[in-house]
Amino acid sequence: MQDQCLIFVYGTLRKQQNNHHLLTNTTCLAEQSWTNGQLFETNYGLPFLEASLEGRVYGELYLVNQAQLEKLDRLLERYKGHGQEIHYDRVKKTVQTDTGSHQAYVYMLPKKGNKPGLALIAGGDWRVHQLLKESVDFLYFAYGSCMDHERFEQSGHAHHFQKIKGCGILDGYHLRFTRRSVNGGGRADIVEEQGTVEGKVYEVNAKSLPYLCQREGVLAGYYRPALIDLTINGMTVENVLTFVVIKKEAEIAPPLDYLNEIFRGARGYLSESYLTQLKEQLKKSFNLNI
DSSP: OTTEEEEEEOSTTSTTSTTGGGGTTOEEEEEEEEEESEEEEETTSOEEEEOOSSSEEEEEEEEEEHHHHHHHHHHHTTEEETTEEEOOEEEEEEEEETTEEEEEEEEEOOSSSOOOOEEEOTTOOHHHHHHHHHOSEEEEEEOSGGGOHHHHHHHTOGGGGOEEEEEEEEETOEEEEEEEOTTSSEEEEEESSSSEEEEEEEEEEGGGHHHHHHHTTTTTTSEEEEEEEEEETTEEEEEEEEEEESSOOSOOOOOHHHHHHHHHHHTTTSOHHHHHHHHHHHHHHHOOOO
16 A cells, blocks of 8 residues: 555564554564664663664564554654653665565664764664673574584583473474585575474573574674574463574575484474474475485
8 A cells, every 4th residue: 555664673663672562553574674784772772773884783674554654753753761852864775584675764873963872782683682681591492403412412511401491383484594504515594484493492591692602603694693482382482582594595405414413403392293394395405315
C-alpha cells in the first residue's frame, strides 16, 4: 500500500527494548538486518547511529504505515530525556537482510546540533551490548560444531558448558554452510529464511565468552554475536546468544570431520526428524552421505 514504508530500528525500538511497544501491530520483515555506519551510546544510555562507510550497525526491519511512522517521529525527532533534548534525523538508507537489500528510513545522529558524550559500541549491536553489560549468566544456542562436547574437552573449556537446558528450536531460519574456512570447506550458519533450526542450548556465564568469541573468529570478522528468541521444551525463551556469519557466501560443502562433530554433539538432544532432514539436505546440496 502507498501509505506503508520500511523502517530500520537499532536501539530502544528493537525487541525486548523499552520503546518496542511503539511497533505493536507492525510487520517485522527481518530480525538480522544491518546498514553501514557506527553505533554510539550516550552518557545517559541512548544509542545513536552515525553515517560512516566503515562498520555495520545491526537491527530489525519493519513495515509500518503512515500513522505509525508519525508516532515514531514524535518520539525520536524531538526526544526529551534526562533533562536534555535530543534530535534524530530520519533519512533513507540501504539496509541489508539475508535475502536482499532494501531502502528504509533510519533515525540517525544529526550532522548538526546537540551531540552528548558518545562512546563507540564496537560490535554495532545494541541488544548484544545491553545483554553483555547487564548479565552475568545467559543462554547460548549452539547449532554447529559447538554442540560437540569432545571439542570443549580438547580445548580445556568443558567446565563452561556443563549446564545443558535442552534442544532449542529456532523458527524462521535455515541451516546453511555460508563461510569458507581457512582450513577448507564450509562452516555452519543460520540464515533468516523459511525453515527451522535445532540446536543445543547451554546456560553459561561471562567467563565463557572469550573462548566462544575466539573460537567463532569474532575479532577476525568471521562470525558476530546475535540475540534470538527460540523455543525450549515448548516455552518461548528470549535473548538467547548465538553467533552468525558476517559475510555470507554461496554455500560451500563442509568437510566430513566437521560434520561428524555436528552429528556427534547433536546425538541425544536434537530430534531424529531434524537430523534426517539435515542428512537429506547434505546429500541434495553436496552429494554427501552421513
